[in-house]
Amino acid sequence: xxxxxxxxxxGMAFATKNGQxxxxxxxxxxxxAGEFISVIGHSGCGKSTVMNLIAGLLKPxxxxxxxxxxxxxxxxxxxxxxxxxxxxxxxxxxxENVLLAVQSVFKTETPQQQQTRAQDALALVxxxxxxxxxxxxxxxxxxxxxxxxxxxxxxxKFLLLDEPFGALDALTRAHLQDxxxxxxxxxxxxxxxxxxxxxxxxxxxxxIVMMTNGPAATIGEILDVNxxxxxxxxxxxxxxxxxxxxxxxxKFLHQRHAHKQAA
Amino acid sequence: xxxxxTSKTAPDWIRKLTSLDWSAISAEWIKKLFGLxxxxxxxxxxxxxxxxxxxxxxxxxxxxxxxxxxxxxPFYAVGPNDMGIGWNVLYSLKRVGIGFGLAALIGxxxxxxxxxxxxxxxxxxxxxxxxxxxxPLAWLPLGLYVFKxxxxxxxxxxxxxxxxxxxxxxxxxxxxxxxxxxxxxxVLNLSEWQIATKILFPATLPxxxxxxxxxxxxxxxxxxxxxxxxxxxxIGFWLWDEWNNLKIESIIxxxxxxxxxxxxxxxxxxxxxxxxAYEKD
Numbered sequence: 001x002x003x004x005x006x007x008x009x010x011g012m013a014f015a016t017k018n019g020q021x022x023x024x025x026x027x028x029x030x031x032x033a034g035e036f037i038s039v040i041g042h043s044g045c046g047k048s049t050v051m052n053l054i055a056g057l058l059k060p061x062x063x064x065x066x067x068x069x070x071x072x073x074x075x076x077x078x079x080x081x082x083x084x085x086x087x088x089x090x091x092x093x094x095x096e097n098v099l100l101a102v103q104s105v106f107k108t109e110t111p112q113q114q115q116t117r118a119q120d121a122l123a124l125v126x127x128x129x130x131x132x133x134x135x136x137x138x139x140x141x142x143x144x145x146x147x148x149x150x151x152x153x154x155x156x157k158f159l160l161l162d163e164p165f166g167a168l169d170a171l172t173r174a175h176l177q178d179x180x181x182x183x184x185x186x187x188x189x190x191x192x193x194x195x196x197x198x199x200x201x202x203x204x205x206x207x208i209v210m211m212t213n214g215p216a217a218t219i220g221e222i223l224d225v226n227x228x229x230x231x232x233x234x235x236x237x238x239x240x241x242x243x244x245x246x247x248x249x250x251k252f253l254h255q256r257h258a259h260k261q262a263a
Numbered sequence: 264x265x266x267x268x269t270s271k272t273a274p275d276w277i278r279k280l281t282s283l284d285w286s287a288i289s290a291e292w293i294k295k296l297f298g299l300x301x302x303x304x305x306x307x308x309x310x311x312x313x314x315x316x317x318x319x320x321x322x323x324x325x326x327x328x329x330x331x332x333x334x335x336x337p338f339y340a341v342g343p344n345d346m347g348i349g350w351n352v353l354y355s356l357k358r359v360g361i362g363f364g365l366a367a368l369i370g371x372x373x374x375x376x377x378x379x380x381x382x383x384x385x386x387x388x389x390x391x392x393x394x395x396x397x398x399p400l401a402w403l404p405l406g407l408y409v410f411k412x413x414x415x416x417x418x419x420x421x422x423x424x425x426x427x428x429x430x431x432x433x434x435x436x437x438x439x440x441x442x443x444x445x446x447x448x449x450v451l452n453l454s455e456w457q458i459a460t461k462i463l464f465p466a467t468l469p470x471x472x473x474x475x476x477x478x479x480x481x482x483x484x485x486x487x488x489x490x491x492x493x494x495x496x497x498i499g500f501w502l503w504d505e506w507n508n509l510k511i512e513s514i515i516x517x518x519x520x521x522x523x524x525x526x527x528x529x530x531x532x533x534x535x536x537x538x539x540a541y542e543k544d
Contacts, residue, residue, distance in 0.1 A: 100451065
């Protein structure tokens with residue numbers, strides 16, 4: 001029970017027209033139950049691949065991937081995903097989008113129980129009023145909140161977030177980060193978030209996994225974030241530990257593993 | 264109960280109507296009407312010119328008089344060989360409806376299977392690619408031989424010509440369902456049936472309706488030709504019959520009627536399609 005998710009010597013290669021492309025090489029990571037992990041790195045370093053592997057959407061070409069002591073054999077309701085572009089189904093209302101997830105996980109419950117679950121999940125992200133709206137009728141931030149509600153409604157043990165706030169404006173992003181911290185405290189589920197936002201990583205995480213540049217990317221360093229919770233954005237801005245951690249990540253990304261093409 | 268509820272708050276469509284910019288819409292309509300008038304003026308001028316240099320070719324005036332007579336009583340029925348033009352159109356529409364309906368019933372599910380499973384598409388594509396370019400009328404003799412009757416043979420030809428666009432468009436739509444939606448399906452652990460009904464079908468509906476539109480369009484083209492060959496009651500045979508009677512006015516009237524019915528079919532389908540088109544955000 002000590003480590004909930006375990007990645008052992010994971011390697012991932014994709015077949016392309018120009019032969020094999022090795023995306024990930026020798027990834028070792030163990031995630032404890034209740035932990036919040038951020039994976040940060042330059043674009044193209046394969047951080048989303050790590051997430052897709054744990055989600056079960058991809059199968060590693062090398063190594064072993066364990067969830068709760070068992071090898072991952074595809075996606076499962078214990079691991080919910082919040083997608084980068086929310087991926088709500090446009091022909092369903094927000095409520096129906098969440099309900100679809102509930103129905104697939106809690107198959108044996110009565111329709112009333114399922115509907116209550118969907119309503120509760122929307123209430124958790126503060127969107128009860130938008131339940132009957134379709135995704136095109138609501139803002140980007142609201143869509144992403146529905147995406148989070150859909151994931152949480154499955155009552156997952158493990159929440160996977162793929163750059164969940166990347167497409168949002170700074171104010172909405174900050175607001176949703178605070179909400180996510182609040183939700184994580186209430187639900188106590190384990191989470192792995194892919195991000196390229198240094199502040200976001202430090203603010204939300206217990207540990208930050210910093211990845212080297214691809215191809216054949218691997219974990220460069222893992223940074224422990226020992227800031228006390230609950231964390232308040234404003235207090236942290238003046239906090240020396242916070243700023244030190246932030247600098248550490250920035251140094252990793254822009255000094256030791258600067259993106260060659262980015263220059 | 265529901266009545267009182269809707270009367271309290273104005274229904275959606277009334278609010279939509281009142282919020283529209285009517286002056287902009289009427290300006291748009293005036294432009295469209297202008298185009299329509301000019302287009303008909305050109306058509307009538309060319310027609311009149313051709314009529315004036317061709318012996319016994321009816322001009323717009325004579326045709327109009329004949330049309331008024333024909334359309335005064337479109338639904339008379341003296342016997343199977345003498346029915347009003349309205350009946351003829353309806354008989355043709357019935358054949359199109361049955362042939363197209365059967366094709367939709369088989370073609371749309373087939374399109375789903377072909378689009379979803381690559382192996383099925385590898386098996387089906389050579390057959391489709393071979394048969395699709397064949398003129399639908401080439402299938403008519405086979406129909407006549409098998410069914411030994413004109414009516415089912417015409418329906419058979421309609422079936423064949425309308426099945427291809429529905430298979431191909433449905434398959435294309437299924438193949439192009441965004442990968443995001445399929446990832447959602449996988450993460451949510453949806454069953455293959457749920458994937459089909461909750462994701463593939465709604466995502467593909469716009470493509471299916473494109474297939475339906477093309478199929479109905481083609482079917483309406485083909486039914487006229489098929490009926491010329493099979494005979495019986497129907498606008499195609501009626502046109503051919505009038506040619507045998509050397510009533511050129513009637514042929515021109517038939518052409519207009521076929522055009523108008525085809526236009527209405529397409530408009531109706533476009534209206535249906537617009538109801539089902541979801542907007543990507």
